[in-house]
Amino acid sequence: MSLLNVENLKMHFPVRGGILMRALKTCKAVDGVSISVSQGETLGLVGESGCGKTTLGKAIVRLYQPTDGKLQFEGQDITHSSQRALRPIRRDIQMIFQDPAESLNPRLTVRDILEEPFLVQKQGTTAERRQWVGELLDKVGLASTAADRFPFEFSGGQRQRIGIARAIALKPKLIVCDEPVSALDVSVQSQVLNLMLDLQREMGLSYLFIAHGLSVVKHMSDRVAVMYLGKIVELAPSEELYHNPRHAYTKALLDAIPVPDPSKRRARRLLSGDVPSPIDPPKGCAFGHRMKHPKWEQSVGMELKLEEISPGHWVQKCPCCVD
Template sequence: MSLLTVQNLQQHFPVRGGVLRRAVASCKAVDGVSFELGKGETLGLVGESGCGKTTLGKAIARLLKPTSGQITFDGQDITHKSMGELRPMRRNMQMIFQDPAESLNPRHTVRDILEEPFIVQKIGTKEERRKWVLDLLDKVGLANSAAEKFPFEFSGGQRQRIGIARAIALKPKLIVCDEPVSALDVSVQSQVLNLLLDLQRDMGLSYLFIAHGLSVVKHMSDRVAVMYLGKIMELAPAEMLYHSPRHAYTKALLDAIPVPDPSLRRSRKLLQGDVPSPINPPPGCAFGHRMKHPNWEQSVGMDLSLKEVSPGHWVQLCPCCT
């Protein structure tokens, strides 16, 4: 049974103009996304900046109200639930944000930050919460003395560990990881990624892991979804996607992975053109339009929904990208 099911999710934002600030258009940040996430599974979500990854993560966590579609979490439809109805469900769905400095209240000590989820959910006594805070710090590799310090007294990697401790405080089933290591030094990234893997093994967590780099996603994910201009282009098990990509955009992203050998030369197909505007996306295949592919016009009016080309391997089939 799937822990999370997303069906044809859309997240559009009004674009306002004129003296009366009326909606004159809409920005289609997420435009018809569907996938499932199983218990204890990690689904990697990759794509260029501005493709809608973070917006999708926020919509799933219901930090945004979806325009349309359906989100089913742990057997319940949470698409249209109110904030009051969502509050008890927050125990089972948490989020780790990209910038740990911005996501932690600078006026609160680490103890205050980690106690807050228990206070909001009305769990435990003051003595129990103090003990739980120390347990959380131990789980993420921080000393007990960190509880009385403020976020600015820590390095970026340590702050992200505090953010992770806050996310796991209520023992959730799902964590949306919004580029949790992109703001960290390369030397620290592997430590944080291994911490997330250890916590997943010990707590049975499911991750929606959002990232730019396919190399990071490969280390973390069971399956990978490739997103472009608000839509998923390809979805497959990680090993299958890396060894047998089908969509041209996936191949371009794989070509962009740096090789840790300066003496090695390889042929690369660089992406051409600019990403179309989500306010006025082109008809047909958006990536084919960007690349000015000679077969792009054939994709206009086609059904570009994901098709299963082999067991577990889904691709948006079109005449210019597959």
């Protein structure tokens, strides 16, 4: 059984306007996403900015109340659970954010930051918590002296380590990682990725790894889901997705990655335009519309669904993007 099960999840936001601030339009940030994450697995989620990947992550940790669909964690339906009912579940689902500088309270010491999860969950005595903080710092590769310092005294990579320590404090089962290394330098990025891999092995963690860089996502994930304009267009095991991409958007994303090897310079097919707005999205296949594909009109009015074309490899079949 999968740890997390997301079924046809929708996250719509009203776009208000006019003098009365009435909802005039709807922004369909996440529009019918179904994914699952098993224990110990990393599911990668990749897409351009504005595709809804962060919104999906936040809806999964229930920072948002989903508009429609179903969220199941360990078989328990948490789609509509109250904040109170969610409290014990929050122990098991944690989040790591992109910018550690902005997600750590600058007025708290590292000790305060790391003790807070225990206080919220009413765990341990003062002495115990003190000891746990020491253990956490050790686990993420920081010196125990770090506990009495403030976030600004650390470099970006160290701050992200603090963010990770906070996320693993309550021994969660699932961590939603939203662009955890995008703000970091290359040499530090690899340290943090290694740390995340080690912790996963050690603690049996599952990750939902959200990022826009396909090479990082592929490196970290067992399976990868490609998201475009609020929908998953392709989902497959990492290697399979890389060697045998089927959707035109996945191919375009793969093609756009700069390859760190000058002998492999190539002429690439450039994607034109930007991700369209999720307010009034184009009808039919959104990507076919962007590509002005001749067969796009055929997709209008069709119900585009993910289909399993080979074991574990799912593709949103449409006449314009999949051969």
